[in-house]
Amino acid sequence: MTLPRPSFALTVEPGPDTAHLRLTGELDYDTCAELTRRAGTCLAENPRLRELHLDCAHLTLCDSMGLSTLIQIHRNATAHQVRLHLDNAPPFLERLLAITGTRRLFAQVQVQDQSHQAQARGGQTDEPHDERPPVRKQFSSTPPHTPCL
Structure with missing residues (x-):
């Protein structure tokens, strides 16, 4: 039995340069x-297009192919000297972009709702932080190995 898939809709609002x-x-x-x-x-x-905005407010899922598509659109936009924006990205999309290190590729419209921003960051504060995992030092009772000459 095949379950019905949720629909995907796309509307385009063209302008002279956006x-x-x-x-x-x-x-x-x-x-x-x-x-x-x-x-x-x-x-x-x-x-004459200079700005391409993808409004993701009503996006419910983005898998690896979806992310690949966003990156391909970014490449195509860059080749046309157009700035690509991901507007109103839901928290799951922000997490995907952060985990994959691709957030920097896309311009972003600032969301006014502070709770939405905090949720997108996984509840973190606005204080700067290092996203790298902590380095664990391993200690050994044996001296380090020195190669034979």
């Missing part, structure tokens, strides 16, 4: 081709 694509639903293997095609069309058809 385009907004609003994503709704799941961005995954089955749905990413549509986003790639529509973003590519925006970039190809408007040579």
Whole structure:
């Protein structure tokens, strides 16, 4: 028995130098081709375009293929000298971008809701922190190995 899949919807609001694509639903293997095609069309058809905004407020899932698609759109936008924005990224998407180190690729519209920002950071404060895991030193009672000459 096959279960029905949640839908994916994409609306485009073009402008003279900015385009907004609003994503709704799941961005995954089955749905990413549509986003790639529509973003590519925006970039190809408007040579004056300088900003491409992907509004992710209603995105419910982004798998590895979805992330790969976002990176490919970033590459395509960069080739067209267009700045790509991921607006209103839900907390799960912010975590995915942070874990994979890809957040820096995308411009971001600041969310006014402080609780949304804190949730996106996993409840962390605004204080600067080092995201690397702590280094554990291992101590041994034997001296370090010295190679034979």
